[in-house]
Amino acid sequence: MAADRAHEHPGEQAHPQPIRLIAIRQTPLCLAEIFQAVGDEAAGGIALFVGTVRNHDSGADVDGLGYSCHPTAEAEMRRIAEKVVANYPVRALAAVHRVGELEVGDPAVVVAVACPHRGEAFEACRKLIDDLKLEVPIWKHQKFSDGTDEWVGA
Template sequence: MASTHSHPGEQAAQDPIRLLAIRDTPLTVDEVFRAVGDDAAGGTALFVGTVRNHDGGADVDTLGYSSHPTAEAELRRVAEKVVADYPVRALAAVHRVGDLAVGDLAVVVAVSCPHRGEAFEACRKLIDDLKHEVPIWKHQKFSDGTEEWVGV
């Protein structure tokens, strides 16, 4: 039987969305990287967002993330759009909620595609849309006693 693809390995992945989660336990780069492994992918792009010790010129003491009950459904919608717009072989995204310390991983996303350029583009689209469209809010407390909600 003849294939419509020039190479069998280029056939579409069964379900390119391999891992989506919003969780209150520590995140790992390894889990996300393993989730997007695909023999037909020539490029994998991974983004890790960490809690930094400052924001807007103020020292951050503590930080917490909260999410709306619809956050995982919105994360899936964002992921499905990236899969529809790019030649994604595999995609994964996890975001942390709860209290985090400076240096903790807040978000890890990864995308594998046949080529590096499209992997970079798809990964950037995934993290940008996640930040703008998924209802997750950051509460920062600063060393000067002030605090701020971000993304509300």
């Protein structure tokens, strides 16, 4: 549901720079950093999504995986974030994706969106992660327990 910014209440105008953090990192992701990046006194709801490495895929046991990306990946993340900000009453937004070798349980992607109300925050956060997964050139190389492997998104 797109927000109609003309009907915002005083004090709920969009922050001049609601996109607070966009990054591709080779180091472990810090949930506290991303949560703090979207802090905003006018936000009544913050939705945070953490995508983690699971121990299975399509019935096969996963031992770990590696993520790699195209050099344009971070710019594509920003483009998608800008679309979300344009269509929802976003006060603050952050998105960080990990590349390199990850183990089962590691956070691979974290997105967070702060909006005046929880419903808007949930909707904007879902749109952000869904579009990132669909459009950003990041590839996953899964390593299975049986010695086989698979590229996803390539």
